[in-house]
Amino acid sequence: MKNLLLILCLVFTTNLFSQTVSDSTKISNADLEEVFLAIDTLKQQDSIKTMLINDLNLQLNNYKTLSMQDSTIINFKDIQIGLLNEQIQLYDDRLKKVDKWYNKPWVGFVAGCATITLSSWIVHNVSR
Numbered sequence: 001m002k003n004l005l006l007i008l009c010l011v012f013t014t015n016l017f018s019q020t021v022s023d024s025t026k027i028s029n030a031d032l033e034e035v036f037l038a039i040d041t042l043k044q045q046d047s048i049k050t051m052l053i054n055d056l057n058l059q060l061n062n063y064k065t066l067s068m069q070d071s072t073i074i075n076f077k078d079i080q081i082g083l084l085n086e087q088i089q090l091y092d093d094r095l096k097k098v099d100k101w102y103n104k105p106w107v108g109f110v111a112g113c114a115t116i117t118l119s120s121w122i123v124h125n126v127s128r
Contacts, residue, residue: 027035101107
């Protein structure tokens, strides 16, 4: 243990782990401040763009939901159009059966007049 401690002390007292290297460059404090300001600006821009991306993803999801709702509404309208066309066809079929010439009101009026006239003529001629 003592040997290990002695070796560590020797290693740290020598310049083997020195932080100053002979080929390093010195940066002035003003340049260093500009770099830090640029990094802060980039961080702020990154956070703003991240928020913008999240908002755009939310907007995209809303548009997808709206598109699905529109598709559903269009499908229901197509079904409604089909049902209304079927109802029109059923009404046409009903009119073909009900709307015969002898089911018209004027035919009943003429038949009633003819019946009354004929029965009164028969009563008038038989009673003589």
